[in-house]
Amino acid sequence: MNAEFLEEAGRLAQAAVERGEGGPFGAVIVSGGQVVSRGWNQVLLACDPTAHAEIVAIRDASRRLGRFHLADCELYSSCEPCPMCLAAAYWAEFPPSITPAPGRMPRQRDSRMPRCIRS
């Protein structure tokens, strides 16, 4: 675990909330000590209920690396991944060490159902 990458996941989450792109979630994928991809919640921006930070980061990492198995990578998330993201991490073959950033998850201020940005 690298605290720097956890912090980055938290910063991505906070920035996405401030831009109004989605919920307060960020993710970073690292390989060989280098960031391969970054993701943040884009559910509202993309009007896509699957555009969670981890999914966005996994898709980007797979595109960049040209493969869908990421067993040699690490996934850092700003919070504990949801079941969908855990399943995606399983299928991408991440090692079982996904570590949410403790206390880094910003809280949503409004519990009303958000609307898609492009609606």
Ligand SMILES: [Zn+2]
């Ligand atoms: Zn998720």
